[in-house]
Amino acid sequence: MIRPDIFTETAAALKNIYDTQLPELRQLKDWQSRYRILMTLGKALPVFDSDGHRDEFLVQGCESKAWLLHYQDPVTTQHFWAFDSDARIVKGLIILILAQVNGLTAEEFARASPELLLNELQLQQNISPSRSNGLLAVLTKIKNVI
Amino acid sequence: MNFDLPALRQQFPFFTAHPDWIYLDNAATLHKPQAVFDAMNQFYCAQNSNVHRSAHGLSQQATAAFEAARTIVAQFLNARSSHEIIWTSGTTAGFNQLVFGLMGPVLQSGDRVLISTMEHHANIVPWHIHALPFGVELDVVPLTADHRFDLSAFAELLKLKPKVVSISHVSNALGHIQPIADIARLAKAAGAIVVLDGAQGIVWEKVDVQALDLDFYLFSGHKLYGPTGIGVLYGKTEYLELLRPLLGGGEMIKTVSFSQSSWNDLPYRLEAGTPNMAGAIGLGAAILWLQQQDIAAMQHHKKALVQRFYEGCRQIPGLELLSGPTTNAGIVALNLKNEHPADLATLLDQQKIAVRAGTHCAMPLFQALNSKGSVRFSFACYNSFDEIDRTLTALATAVELLTE
Ligand SMILES: Cc1ncc(COP(=O)(O)O)c(C=O)c1O
Numbered sequence: 336m337i338r339p340d341i342f343t344e345t346a347a348a349l350k351n352i353y354d355t356q357l358p359e360l361r362q363l364k365d366w367q368s369r370y371r372i373l374m375t376l377g378k379a380l381p382v383f384d385s386d387g388h389r390d391e392f393l394v395q396g397c398e399s400k401a402w403l404l405h406y407q408d409p410v411t412t413q414h415f416w417a418f419d420s421d422a423r424i425v426k427g428l429i430i431l432i433l434a435q436v437n438g439l440t441a442e443e444f445a446r447a448s449p450e451l452l453l454n455e456l457q458l459q460q461n462i463s464p465s466r467s468n469g470l471l472a473v474l475t476k477i478k479n480v481i
Numbered sequence: 482m483n484f485d486l487p488a489l490r491q492q493f494p495f496f497t498a499h500p501d502w503i504y505l506d507n508a509a510t511l512h513k514p515q516a517v518f519d520a521m522n523q524f525y526c527a528q529n530s531n532v533h534r535s536a537h538g539l540s541q542q543a544t545a546a547f548e549a550a551r552t553i554v555a556q557f558l559n560a561r562s563s564h565e566i567i568w569t570s571g572t573t574a575g576f577n578q579l580v581f582g583l584m585g586p587v588l589q590s591g592d593r594v595l596i597s598t599m600e601h602h603a604n605i606v607p608w609h610i611h612a613l614p615f616g617v618e619l620d621v622v623p624l625t626a627d628h629r630f631d632l633s634a635f636a637e638l639l640k641l642k643p644k645v646v647s648i649s650h651v652s653n654a655l656g657h658i659q660p661i662a663d664i665a666r667l668a669k670a671a672g673a674i675v676v677l678d679g680a681q682g683i684v685w686e687k688v689d690v691q692a693l694d695l696d697f698y699l700f701s702g703h704k705l706y707g708p709t710g711i712g713v714l715y716g717k718t719e720y721l722e723l724l725r726p727l728l729g730g731g732e733m734i735k736t737v738s739f740s741q742s743s744w745n746d747l748p749y750r751l752e753a754g755t756p757n758m759a760g761a762i763g764l765g766a767a768i769l770w771l772q773q774q775d776i777a778a779m780q781h782h783k784k785a786l787v788q789r790f791y792e793g794c795r796q797i798p799g800l801e802l803l804s805g806p807t808t809n810a811g812i813v814a815l816n817l818k819n820e821h822p823a824d825l826a827t828l829l830d831q832q833k834i835a836v837r838a839g840t841h842c843a844m845p846l847f848q849a850l851n852s853k854g855s856v857r858f859s860f861a862c863y864n865s866f867d868e869i870d871r872t873l874t875a876l877a878t879a880v881e882l883l884t885e
Contacts, residue, residue, distance in 0.1 A: 366831055370882055374824070398839040398854070399823045421853070422821035423883075424828075469823070 337386055342406045342415040344381040346437055352376060353434040360456050369456060373427035380430065383419040394472050399425050401469050405480050413438045414481055418473075425469040428459060432474065441481050450474060484778035490863045492516070503868045506835045508653050508681060508812050508859035510703045513767065517707060520766030521759045532758055533732060533749070547758050550765030551748070557768050558698065558715055559689045564747040565721065568756050571712035572680040573603040575699040578714060578751060579676065580607040582724030587674065588644055590616025595643040595673070597622040597630055597659075598849050599652040602842045604678045608647075622648070624849060627805055630659045632667075639671040646673040650682025650698075654841040654857065655804040656787075656812025658685065665693045674720065680704055684861075685783075685810040687776065696720050702760060707767035711760030714751070721747050728753035779862040783811040786860045786869055793873035797880050803855050814841075814855035820883050822856045828879035829856070834872050 356372055363369050383402065392402040399422030406415045416433050420426040435449040453459045459470060490496055492514040495504075504512070530543040548563070555563040569575040588594070594612065596604055598621055608619055620643065622635045630648070639646075646668040651658050661677060668675045679688060679700040690698055697720065702711040716724070726733055726744065730753040735743045744750045790813055791806040803814040817825050826838030840847045840854040847854055858872070 367878070367882060370828065370831070371885070374883070399821055422823040424824045 337404060341381055341417045345417040346415060348379045349434040349437045352379060352430060369458060373458060374423045376430045377423055377426040387419060394476050399469055401425060401473055403473060403476055412440050428453060428470050429473050444481050484775060484782055486865055493863055502833045502835055503872055504835045505858045505860060506837050507861035509837055511706050511861055513706050514770050516770040517763045517766045521763040524759045524762045531755055547761055550761040553765040553768050554713055559691050560715055565715055565718055567714040567748045567751045568761055569712040569714050570710050571701040572678060572699045575712055575714035576603050576607045578727045579697060580611040581727040584611055584615055585725060586723040588612060588617050593618045593620055593641050593643040594645045595620045595638055597648050598624050599846050600649055601653050604647055628655055628803060629657055632660055632663055636667055639667060643673050645676060647676035649678040651685055651810040653681045654843040654846055655814050656809045658808045658810050662693060665695060669694055681810060690715055702764040705767055706771060707764035708760045711757045711764050724751060726751055730754050782862055783860055786864055787811055787813060789866060789869045797877050799880060799884055811860040813858045816855050817880055817883055822854045824883060825856045825879055828882055829875055832875040834875050
């Protein structure tokens with residue numbers, strides 16, 4: 336069983352990242368500093384237990400391993416996410432995506448373009464369709480689930 | 482001959498287009514000299530006609546150019562005859578034809594095939610598709626402690642009497658050069674058919690298929706300074722004669738009625754459909770270009786690049802090297818302790834160093850190494866010492882970011 340509080344804990348961590356680290360990232364001019372922050376983002380998220388790391392949650396198509404959990408609130412219809420990866424940069428990039436879309440309804444999500452932020456921060460110049468690009472695989476999975 | 486790197490590099494238009502990148506993904510695909518583009522351009526602009534089919538003189542000219550390329554390959558490998566050269570679309574396609582073709586005439590239920598831990602998926606999955614479902618069994622030569630081909634374990638496994646021994650000439654993931662002369666000699670003595678996957682080996686050294694007494698040798702044009710979409714399956718005539726064609730259609734037949742067809746002679750029997758004419762001519766041009774170079778000097782240069790890179794890596798704390806610097810064809814696989822290879826590769830990409838991260842189409846190898854994968858730096862004759870030094874600086878920056 337996935338423990339239900341992983342979604343509330345993740346939501347709190349993502350909100351904090353959105354409010355504090357994101358503005359900081361926007362200020363930084365050199366790529367080293369941006370990557371330095373990006374690579375620490377994962378530490379703020381709740382740790383997955385072995386249930387979260389089950390193969391059924393693996394996103395196919397990543398060179399690194401990526402697990403994506405999803406929960407939809409039956410009342411508000413909001414979509415919530417939890418995420419883990421064994422690679423730090425992919426994890427940081429996905430966190431920046433999730434920080435923008437966590438808790439959105441399907442209608443709200445349809446109007447969002449969360450990947451634009453990565454271009455703005457010059458973290459991933461282009462989200463290429465390369466099969467090794469975990470980012471694209473996770474984005475596609477989010478879109479498919481919603 | 483001497484080795485003039487700037488002059489050599491100038492022949493590769495790619496570097497003019499990307500002066501700010503350092504390309505160290507040469508094991509994935511090589512860049513091509515202008516001579517290859519010229520030959521293909523010339524074919525399309527002045528010779529293009531379908532080969533072997535049409536009655537007109539233009540087709541005969543195209544056929545002559547296409548068959549001349551086959552002869553270039555045959556001479557390059559020292560094959561007995563040019564009909565021992567089968568055009569494929571690449572090593573992968575060659576293996577699929579080979580394995581499919583052996584099933585029945587050569588391999589039957591209960592027969593064994595011997596491969597190694599280091600094989601590329603192209604020398605694993607075709608066996609899964611075409612041979613294992615029919616009762617063929619696959620044995621695997623283990624690695625030594627320093628990630629080399631274990632020759633004594635190989636000798637033991639030969640006692641199981643494999644019908645076919647299929648081994649890579651050079652490991653694409655580690656760069657280690659396999660002891661191919663010993664492998665071929667021992668396998669022949671045990672009565673096996675010997676197949677070498679030359680995808681990474683052919684660019685390292687010249688291969689004499691007769692001297693080594695090889696039964697099959699496969700490679701891809703794009704890893705030999707040639708174009709994509711063309712490859713070679715060399716086979717001894719008597720074994721090629723046995724292979725069942727994987728693809729049926731035009732060109733490969735003698736007669737066809739609605740109830741049956743009889744097959745053409747070699748090499749056409751195994752080349753159904755309109756072949757990659759421009760690709761074959763481009764590969765011929767690549768080989769002619771290569772033969773004009775000092776291959777020994779190229780090899781020497783690549784050895785020196787590997788050596789320099791190794792020495793630099795030893796100065797960077799935390800790096801774990803999976804490949805050794807000796808008997809190495811110019812590929813270095815490494816990891817940063819406790820870090821994912823994808824992270825290291827991304828930080829290098831950010832600094833415009835092109836490398837590959839992952840399991841390099843050799844998942845069973847990394848399972849054997851108990852590793853998530855590696856970052857692979859693969860060098861070519863056109864890489865410079867300056868590029869090695871800049872790569873080492875970039876690598877040190879990436880390592881610092883990941884470990885601080
Ligand atoms: C050792 C080895 N075998 C086979 C292949 C497959 O070659 P291709 O993809 O050109 O068919 C490769 C290419 O990566 C290789 O390195």
